[in-house]
Amino acid sequence: MIATRFNVNGEDRVVQAPAHRTLLDALRGPLALNGTKKGCDIGACGSCNVLLDGVVVRACLVLVADLAGADVRTIEGLASDLVPGIVQQAFIDAGAIQCGFCMPGMIVAATGLLKDNPSPTVDEVRAGLAGTLCRCSGYVKVIEAVLMAARLAKGASS
């Protein structure tokens, strides 16, 4: 059993886990942050996307023991005091909902994309979200939502 201290959504946490356990196991287990979804659990679907030191990663491919000192932000950490963040609000306003299962991963991927590229083209949004799958295939409104979030963020900062 290895005790690992890292930051999750602004709070210091210590998780005790065997070496083979993943961040996804920790989030949906002891950390009780179930907004991050478990889809394929082999790094293929993107449902478990989180931001690790600001970079979009699959929580199912990151070992807890590797996280010492890391900064993890999950879908829960993108809202403040239950007020949705800009990307979350854009997904609501665009109706990018479908069954909802992939949306936390989509929103995290979109947040990472917009951080690197605040004004993406449609093709850049498609490429940026290519690693996150929606089994309902409801991508059209997701793309609209990301473009809307980009506009909203620009308006908010100017």
Add this chain to the structure above:
Amino acid sequence: MDSPLDGPRDPGMRFFLPTTVDEAVDLLGVAAGYVCVAGGGLIVPSLRSGARPAGLVSLRRVGVIRNMTTIGGTVCRADPSADYSAALLAAGATIHLRAKDGERSVAIDDFVLGDNKTARRADELVTSVSLPRDLGRGSGAYIRFSRVDGDSPVVTVAVRLEWRDGVVRSARIAVGGCGPKAFRPGEAESLVCGRARVEEIPAALFDSAVAEARPVSDIKGSADHRRRLIPGLLRRALAQGFAAGAS
């Protein structure tokens, strides 16, 4: 402190976070059962499906791992239909390894032995993968066929052509997904040499490439399907390679 994961079911696997290559290869030299974790794209799912190596050597603090799978890990997995397999074989890549007792470099042709089999010893770490310095002077192409765009490919073809006086001087062709490792169809390579235009290539080239393939049937496609894919993919790759070389 949150409640522990697994508790009494912890298999007690050891975990190391070396900060230098020297420390990492020292650890690999300690016990044959230690496995490196870089991007985690291959090893972590294997842990999920029950693999329990004696220890994990994380490379996260050693080099530049950008939270995704690494080329070193991909090369060591040696998946015959992975994109890198055919591309690096056609490019003529070299794999650089380091162990406690020294370093060596192995041509990709000799490094990959089969599906998930390489010439890497258990105590060696792949430190880099290099491409020939003159790669940019030739022309080349990489083509992948997958049932759905973005899916892992069924068959891959890569070509690299070197030119002299408007004709192909030497060619490296690699076909992936058609056997235990990506292979170079030797006769096809020699039939490309001396040609100035793709139209000059004889049909025998495609037949010979198919004849050298040893595909098996799996969930992605039958062996016969794979054989039938080779000529078309090879023709397209060569057409691109010739077009890029002529310009």
